[in-house]
Amino acid sequence: MIPASPSDSSPSLRIVTVNWNAGNLLRECVDSLAGALTGGFRLESMTIVDNASQDGSAVGLETIATGLPLTVVANTENRGFAAACNQGAAGSKADWLLFLNPDTRLSANSLTPVFSFLADPSSNRIGALDVQLLDETGRTQRCCARRPSPGRLVAQAIGLDSVMPSLFPPHFMIEWDHKDTRDVDQAMGAFLMIRRSLFQDLGGFDERFFVYFDDVDLCLRVRQANWRVVHFAGATAYHKGGGTTDQVRATRLFYGWRSRLLFTAKHHGALALLAVTLATLFMEPLARLAQAVLRRRPQDAMGVLGGVARLWADMPHLLPRLMRGHG
Known part of the structure; x- marks a missing residue:
């Protein structure tokens, strides 16, 4: 574990990234980690779980993360996102887990402000959070979402949320600029931090979801357990969006x-x-x-x-x- 400050009482973090043919995006993500270690927390490890990629994207990452606690787990088959996240989180003793997509990049404004925010007593019931995600132009992505009710799921399926958004609000909260901190139903899974103890109490991600809705389900269970899910606007990270499923x-x-x-x-x-x-x-x-x-x-x-x-x-x-x- 790498300390970011002399204090052993600093909260600790494990970063879990699931990779599937992410190409150079994964290398850029890993390369960005060093610049995000600016104090206020200790990094237990960054764990890459590779779901049987065929593009060699998870090979040689140790040369990029020199001196950092990087672990690469190579699966022989694609186990899906939820199962791989649970695999990457297994055995952690960190206070917090960060599930980070390979199409993201961290900066000095990504992690330290989060831990400063969490240190405030008013944050003691926050169970999970995300941060502002920025695209290539620096524009904030509007990616927090509403809890999917049956009516909203049907409306989304037949396109009513697109043609009549005032009557059928879309899943994503696109009417909100995401530039203020507030409680939300669902934080974005591309950068999802959660208390490790809470994650374990909830049984981790539900592995029935091979990919998609895993973060929706987890955030719903966090709120059902009487913890808060928060979008924290005081920190930022880059997110390409679409990721490897564009392929x-x-x-x-x-x-x-x-x-x-x-x-x-x-x-x-x-x-x-x-x-x-x-x-x-x-x-x-x-x-x-x-x-x-x-x-x-x-x-x-x-x-x-x-x-x-x-x-x-x-x-x-x-x-x-x-x-x-x-x-």
């Missing part, structure tokens, strides 16, 4: 739809699950196909067809899990 449109749609159904089954009743399933299996794919045709974007149409074909093929396996989820 695989059909796969992204499949896992997004699949996780939506699993989330609905877990947190809502049978009627809600029926409504969201019908919207996801039928209404949203048709709406996306129509949009792709109108915009003359055949690649988008092929992505939709590929994603919905995978979802239908997975339904015999997925349906029993959905039934157990709402029971």
Whole structure:
């Protein structure tokens, strides 16, 4: 563990980054770590969990993080984001865990201000938080989100949140500039800090979510345990957005739809699950196909067809899990 100050009482942090073919983005993320160690906390380690990448992105990272406590865990198969996060957090004794996407970069304004904020007695019920995420132009990304109710999930599936946002507020809080600190339903999973003890009490990420909705589910359980989830505007980090899932449109749609159904089954009743399933299996794919045709974007149409074909093929396996989820 590297101390950032002479005091052994400083809070400690483990950073967990899950990698899947992130290319140079991962190296830039690791390279940015040294500049973020500006005091106020101790770094237990940065743990990279590589989910069987084929691009060599996790090879040779030790040469970038010279002198830093870096651990690389190489999985022989893609275990999914949630399972890999739990794997990276296992065995930690740190006070806080930071789940950090590989398409992020830290700076001197990323971590030290967070720990100064958490040291205030008014922050003692904060269980999880994120920070301002900035894009290439320095613009703040509007990425905190609302709790997905059944109505909101259906509205999102059929596009009502896009055409009538005043009646059907979208999942992401895009009407808010994210430049003030406030409690939120969901913090952004690209930079998600959580108390390690709370994370363990909650059983970590729910590994039923291969990717997507894992952070939504975790933040909901943090709030259900009477802890606060906060967007802290006093610290910043760079976030590219899209990340490695930009490479695989059909796969992204499949896992997004699949996780939506699993989330609905877990947190809502049978009627809600029926409504969201019908919207996801039928209404949203048709709406996306129509949009792709109108915009003359055949690649988008092929992505939709590929994603919905995978979802239908997975339904015999997925349906029993959905039934157990709402029971």
